Amino acid sequence: MGLKFEIVARDKGTRARAGRISTPHGVVETPAFMPVGTAGTVKGMTQEHLEQLGVQMLLANTYHLYLRPGHETIRELGGLHRFMSWPHPILTDSGGFQVMSLKGLGRVTEDGVYFRSHIDGSLHFLSPEKAVEIQLALGADIIMTLDECVEYPSSHETLLRATKLTGRWARRGRQFYDEQELRQAGIGSRESGVGTEGESSSGSLAPSPESLAPSPSLFGIVQGGTDPALRRQSAEEIVGIGFEGYALGGLSVGEPKTEMYDTVEHTDGLLPEERPRYLMGVGTPEDLGECVARGVDLFDCVLPTRNARNAGVFTAEGKLVVKNARYARDEQPLDPQCECFVCRRYTRSYLRHLFMAGEMLAGILATYHNLYFYLDSLRRIRQSIQFGKLERNYPRVRAGH
Amino acid sequence: MGLKFEIVARDKGTRARAGRISTPHGVVETPAFMPVGTAGTVKGMTQEHLEQLGVQMLLANTYHLYLRPGHETIRELGGLHRFMSWPHPILTDSGGFQVMSLKGLGRVTEDGVYFRSHIDGSLHFLSPEKAVEIQLALGADIIMTLDECVEYPSSHETLLRATKLTGRWARRGRQFYDEQELRQAGIGSRESGVGTEGESSSGSLAPSPESLAPSPSLFGIVQGGTDPALRRQSAEEIVGIGFEGYALGGLSVGEPKTEMYDTVEHTDGLLPEERPRYLMGVGTPEDLGECVARGVDLFDCVLPTRNARNAGVFTAEGKLVVKNARYARDEQPLDPQCECFVCRRYTRSYLRHLFMAGEMLAGILATYHNLYFYLDSLRRIRQSIQFGKLERNYPRVRAGH
Numbered sequence: 061m062g063l064k065f066e067i068v069a070r071d072k073g074t075r076a077r078a079g080r081i082s083t084p085h086g087v088v089e090t091p092a093f094m095p096v097g098t099a100g101t102v103k104g105m106t107q108e109h110l111e112q113l114g115v116q117m118l119l120a121n122t123y124h125l126y127l128r129p130g131h132e133t134i135r136e137l138g139g140l141h142r143f144m145s146w147p148h149p150i151l152t153d154s155g156g157f158q159v160m161s162l163k164g165l166g167r168v169t170e171d172g173v174y175f176r177s178h179i180d181g182s183l184h185f186l187s188p189e190k191a192v193e194i195q196l197a198l199g200a201d202i203i204m205t206l207d208e209c210v211e212y213p214s215s216h217e218t219l220l221r222a223t224k225l226t227g228r229w230a231r232r233g234r235q236f237y238d239e240q241e242l243r244q245a246g247i248g249s250r251e252s253g254v255g256t257e258g259e260s261s262s263g264s265l266a267p268s269p270e271s272l273a274p275s276p277s278l279f280g281i282v283q284g285g286t287d288p289a290l291r292r293q294s295a296e297e298i299v300g301i302g303f304e305g306y307a308l309g310g311l312s313v314g315e316p317k318t319e320m321y322d323t324v325e326h327t328d329g330l331l332p333e334e335r336p337r338y339l340m341g342v343g344t345p346e347d348l349g350e351c352v353a354r355g356v357d358l359f360d361c362v363l364p365t366r367n368a369r370n371a372g373v374f375t376a377e378g379k380l381v382v383k384n385a386r387y388a389r390d391e392q393p394l395d396p397q398c399e400c401f402v403c404r405r406y407t408r409s410y411l412r413h414l415f416m417a418g419e420m421l422a423g424i425l426a427t428y429h430n431l432y433f434y435l436d437s438l439r440r441i442r443q444s445i446q447f448g449k450l451e452r453n454y455p456r457v458r459a460g461h
Numbered sequence: 462m463g464l465k466f467e468i469v470a471r472d473k474g475t476r477a478r479a480g481r482i483s484t485p486h487g488v489v490e491t492p493a494f495m496p497v498g499t500a501g502t503v504k505g506m507t508q509e510h511l512e513q514l515g516v517q518m519l520l521a522n523t524y525h526l527y528l529r530p531g532h533e534t535i536r537e538l539g540g541l542h543r544f545m546s547w548p549h550p551i552l553t554d555s556g557g558f559q560v561m562s563l564k565g566l567g568r569v570t571e572d573g574v575y576f577r578s579h580i581d582g583s584l585h586f587l588s589p590e591k592a593v594e595i596q597l598a599l600g601a602d603i604i605m606t607l608d609e610c611v612e613y614p615s616s617h618e619t620l621l622r623a624t625k626l627t628g629r630w631a632r633r634g635r636q637f638y639d640e641q642e643l644r645q646a647g648i649g650s651r652e653s654g655v656g657t658e659g660e661s662s663s664g665s666l667a668p669s670p671e672s673l674a675p676s677p678s679l680f681g682i683v684q685g686g687t688d689p690a691l692r693r694q695s696a697e698e699i700v701g702i703g704f705e706g707y708a709l710g711g712l713s714v715g716e717p718k719t720e721m722y723d724t725v726e727h728t729d730g731l732l733p734e735e736r737p738r739y740l741m742g743v744g745t746p747e748d749l750g751e752c753v754a755r756g757v758d759l760f761d762c763v764l765p766t767r768n769a770r771n772a773g774v775f776t777a778e779g780k781l782v783v784k785n786a787r788y789a790r791d792e793q794p795l796d797p798q799c800e801c802f803v804c805r806r807y808t809r810s811y812l813r814h815l816f817m818a819g820e821m822l823a824g825i826l827a828t829y830h831n832l833y834f835y836l837d838s839l840r841r842i843r844q845s846i847q848f849g850k851l852e853r854n855y856p857r858v859r860a861g862h
Contacts, residue, residue: 101815101822108802129789129814137790137810145806388530389538401509405546409538413530414502420821421502 063202063277063304065336071444073451075328075355078442081305081336083149083201083277085141086116090336090357091442093348093434094119094151096365099128100144103365104420104427107146112401113431114439117149117201119360122194123158127177127184131197139199151202151360154191154233154281157209157309157341168208170225188232192278196240200276204307205233207281212314219285226283226309227297234301237278244275277304279338285310286319288326295330305336308356312342321350328355345374345437352441353450359438364430369423371415374433382426387412400432464603464678464705466737472845474852476729476756479843482737484550484602484678486542487517491737491758492843494749494835495520495552497766500529501545504766505821505828508547513802514832515840518550518602520761523595524559528578528585532598540600552603552761555592555634555682558610558710558742569609571626589634593679597641601677605708606634608682613715620686627684627710628698635702638679645676678705680739686711687720689727696731707732708739709757713748722751729756746775746838753842754851760839765831770824772816775834783827788813801833 064082071077079090095102095110097118102110110118120140125131137143140150159166159175166175172187188206195203206229208222280303284290298306308327311320324339331337338358339351348359364374371383375395380387382394393403394411402425414422444450465483472478480491496503496511498519503511511519521541526532538544541551560567560576567576573588589607596604607630609623681704685691699707709728712721725740732738739759740752749760765775772784776796781788783795794804795812803826815823845851 099814099818099820100811101818101820104821104825106822106825107806124818128818129810133790133810137792137808143808143811143814145808145811389534391538405508407538407544407546409530409534410501410544410546413500413544417500417502417525417529419500419502420505420824421507423821424505424507424825 063336065305065334067334069446069448071353071450072448074353075325076352076441076445076450077355077357078445079336079357081149081357083117084275085147085149085201088116088149088358089442091348091352091438091445092116092358093438094358094360095431095434096121096360096362097144097146097150099124100134100140102427102431103369104424105431107144109428110146110431111148113428114435115148115431117151117358118146119151119153120144120198120200121158122152122155122191122198125152125198126155126194127179131194135197135199139197141199149202150198150200151338151358152195152198152200152204153340154204154206155186155194156191156206159186160209168225170228172206172229188229189236192233192236192240196237196276202279202305203276204279205230205281205303207283207309209283209310209313210285212285214285216287219283219287219290222310223283223285223290223294226281227294227301230280230298230303231301234278234280234303241275279303279305279307281307281309281340282327282331283310284327286315286323288323291323291327292330295327299330299332303335305338305358306331307338307340309340311339312347312361317347320347321354324351324356325354331355345434348434348437349441349453352438352445353453364434365427368426368430371411371422371426372430373411373426374430382408382411383415384412394426394429395433398429398433398436400429400436402426402429402432464737466706466735468735470847470849472754472851473849475754476726477753477842477846477851478756478758479846480737480758482550482758484518486548486550486602489517489550489759490843492749492753492839492846493517493759494839495759495761496832496835497522497761497763498545498547498551500525501535501541503828503832504770505825506832508545510829511547511832512549514829515836516549516832518552518759519547520552520554521545521599521601522559523553523556523592523599526553526599527556527595528580532595536598536600540598542600550603551599551601552739552759553596553599553601553605554741555605555607556587556595557592557607560587561610569626571629573607573630589630590637593634593637593641596677597638603680603706604677605680606631606682606704608684608710610684610711610714611686613686615686617688620684620688620691623711624684624686624691624695627682628695628702631681631699631704632702635679635681635704642676680704680706680708682708682710682741683728683732684711685728687716687724689724692724692728693731696728700731700733704736706737706739706759708741710741712740713743713762718748721748722755725752725757726755732756746835749835749838750842750854753839753846754854765835766828769827769831772812772823772827773831774812774827775831783809783812784816785813795827795830796834799830799833799837801830801837803827803830803833 067077067079069078081088094117098121191206207226210222280298282294284294336357339356376397387408390408468478468480470479482489499522560574592607608627611623681699683695685695737758740757777798788809791809
C-alpha cells in the first residue's frame with residue numbers, strides 16, 4: 061500500500077478539491093489528466109516530450125501489454141517503468157474494458173472473460189485474479205480491479221447483473237491482491253536471508269530490484285450505469301470491500317452529458333472524501349471542468365491523442381479540424397492563445413500540409429498541442445481551486461461536500 | 462549569388478577538405494550531411510529535434526512540394542523556410558530524379574520531362590526553366606539544375622545522350638536563372654520607389670520580405686555514369702557554364718562500390734577546388750568517409766531516415782535490425798557507443814517492442830539515432846581533417862590534390 065492522498069485545498073462553491081497523490085514513483089498533483097500510453101507509449105510522443113509537457117502520471121493498457129510484449133517479458137525487464145524508461149507514476153487498467161469492447165471477441169462468465177487476441181486470434185482468459193497478477197508483473201503505481209462495463213443503453217437486468225458481477229470480481233481481486241502482498245512480504249523477508257531457495261516466481265532469473273519495490277495501490281471500480289440506486293448499491297459494496305482509491309466506470313459509453321454529470325455528482329457523493337476518485341475514459345475539455353467541480357481527481361481519455369492523429373485540435377475557441385481546406389494559407393498557430401512549443405513555432409497551414417501529405421510530424425505536433433491543452437486546462441483549474449475561485453466557472457454545480 | 466565557400470583545412474594524405482559554406486540562412490560546416498525532408502519535413506522529426514541534432518542544412522524535394530502544397534502556395538506563405546519554420550539553410554533538388562524514378566510515369570524530351578502526379582495522376586511538365594522557377598518560389602539557399610539521371614547499367618548511347626542533354630539543360634537553367642536575377646534586381650529597385658504598379662508576380666498579395674532576400678545559389682550537376690571519358694566531358698561542359706557549386710549525379714544507382722568511388726575520385730579531380738562539391742543521394746556511413754577522402758563536401762541520402770522506419774539501425778559495430786527477435790530482451794541501447802538521447806534512455810528491447818506494435822515512437826527514436834550517427838560521423842571526420850589525421854583511416858585513397 062504505497063499511496064498517500066492529501067487534500068491541499070477545497071473550492072468554496074463546488075465539490076472540487078486540489079490534492080496530492082504520493083506514489084512509489086512520485087507525486088501527482090490532482091486534479092490530473094493521464095495521457096493514454098496504450099502499448100507502453102503515448103502515440104507519437106517521446107518520453108522527453110511527456111516530461112516537457114509536465115505529464116505526472118501515464119495510463120497504460122494491461123490488455124495490450126499482456127498480449128505484446130507480454131507481462132512476463134516486462135517483469136523480467138524490470139517492470140514497465142524501466143521497460144519504457146518512464147520513471148514517473150503509471151496507472152494500469154484491468155484489461156477488462158478493451159476485452160469487452162472487442163465486439164464478438166469476448167465472452168463474460170462468472171469466472172472471468174474469455175477473449176481472442178486482436179493480433180493473432182489466440183484464445184485467452186482474464187479473471188479478476190489474473191488481472192491483478194498481470195498488473196503486479198507490470199509494476200504500475202496504481203492498478204485496477206476487473207469490472208464489467210456495459211454499453212448505454214442497457215436493460216436494468218443487464219446493468220444489475222454487471223454491477224453485481226463487478227462487486228464479486230472486486231472482492232476476488234482484493235483478496236488475490238492481499239494474498240500476493242502477504243506472499244511478497246514473505247519473499248521480502250526471505251530475501252533478507254530468512255527464506256529457502258527455489259521459490260522465485262521468475263524462474264532462473266535473479267530477483268529484480270523491482271520485486272522489492274513498494275506495492276502498487278489497488279483501486280476499486282463503481283458501476284451501475286446512470287441508475288442512481290444501482291450506483292449507490294455498487295458504491296456501498298465497493299467501498300465496503302475497501303480500496304486505496306475509487307474509480308467511476310461505465311461512463312462516457314453513449315449516455316447524454318447531463319446524465320453523465322448527474323451520475324458523477326451522485327456517485328462522488330457516495331465515495332469517501334479522503335480517497336482519490338478517478339473518472340475512467342472521460343472526456344472533453346468541458347467534461348474535465350464539470351467533473352472536477354463534482355469531485356473528480358483523476359481522468360484519462362484517448363480524446364486528445366486520438367483526435368490529434370485525425371487532425372482534430374483543441375483550442376481556447378473550440379475544436380478545429382486543421383486538415384480543412386480553409387487552413388491551407390492560415391499562418392496562425394493552432395491556438396493563438398496557447399503557449400506550447402508547437403503553437404510558438406508552427407502554423408495551421410504547415411500542419412494542414414503535413415496532414416494532407418500523411419506525414420508523421422502532423423500527428424506528433426497535434427498530439428503535443430492537444431495534450432498541452434488538456435494538461436494546461438487542469439493546471440488552471442487546480443489553481444482556481446487553490447484560489448477558491450472555481451465556482452465562478454461552474455455556477456450550476458451544487459456544492460454539498 | 463549568396464554563397465561563399467572557404468576551405469579552412471586540408472587533409473595531408475587525402476583530397477579531403479574542411480570548409481565553410483555561407484548561405485543566406487547561415488553557415489554550413491563541411492563536410493556535411495543533409496537529412497532529406499521530402500515534403501518539408503524529415504519524417505518523424507520535429508524541427509526542434511533537427512536543431513538538437515545539429516543539422517546545418519536540410520534537403521527538400523521540389524517534386525513533392527510542387528505537387529503538394531504547391532510552390533505558389535509556399536511562395537505566398539513566405540517561402541519554404543518560413544512555411545516549415547526552419548530558419549536554417551535548405552537545399553532543394555530539381556525534381557528530375559523523382560520524376561524519372563517514377564517508372565512509367567515520366568517521359569523525357571528535349572524540352573523537359575512530362576510526368577504524372579503520383580497523388581492524383583494529373584499530367585505535369587518539368588523543364589530546366591520550370592525547375593529553376595519552382596525552386597526560386599520555394600526560396601531555398603541552394604538550388605539545382607535539372608539533369609537526366611539514368612540507371613546502372615545503361616548503354617554507352619543512353620549515357621552519352623543523357624549526359625549531353627544534362628549539359629544543354631544546365632545551360633538553359635543557368636540562363637533562366639540569370640534572367641530571373643536581372644528581373645529580381647529590377648523589382649528590387651522598383652520597390653525602392655522607382656517602378657510602376659501592377660507588376661508584382663504574386664498578384665494582389667503584398668511583396669513578401671522573402672522576395673528581397675539574397676538569391677539562392679545555383680549548382681550544376683555532372684553526369685556520365687561510371688565512364689571516365691563521359692564524366693570528363695560532362696565536368697568540362699558544366700564547369701564551363703559556371704555554377705556556384707558542382708554536384709555529382711547519377712551515382713548510387715546500382716553500380717559496384719569500387720566504380721562509384723573511382724568515379725567520385727576521378728570527377729572530383731575535374732572540379733574547381735574553390736567550389737563546393739555535392740555527391741547526390743549517397744550513401745552508407747562507409748561511403749561518407751570514402752567520398753570525403755576523395756574530395757566531397759556535401760551529401761544527402763534517405764538511408765538513415767528510411768532505414769530507421771524499417772527498424773534498420775546504424776551502430777559503431779555495424780547495422781542491426783532491431784525488430785529481430787534476438788533483441789526482445791536486450792537491455793542495451795541501440796548503440797552502446799552512441800551518446801544521443803535515444804541511446805542514453807531507451808533499450809533495444811523497448812525499440813523492438815515499438816516496432817512490433819507498429820508504434821510511431823519506433824520510427825521517431827530510430828530516425829533520431831540514425832541521423833545522430835551520420836551527423837556525428839561527419840563531425841568526427843571534419844575534426845580528423847582539421848587535425849590532419851584523416852589519411853590514417855583511408856590509407857588506400859590517393860591524395861593528388
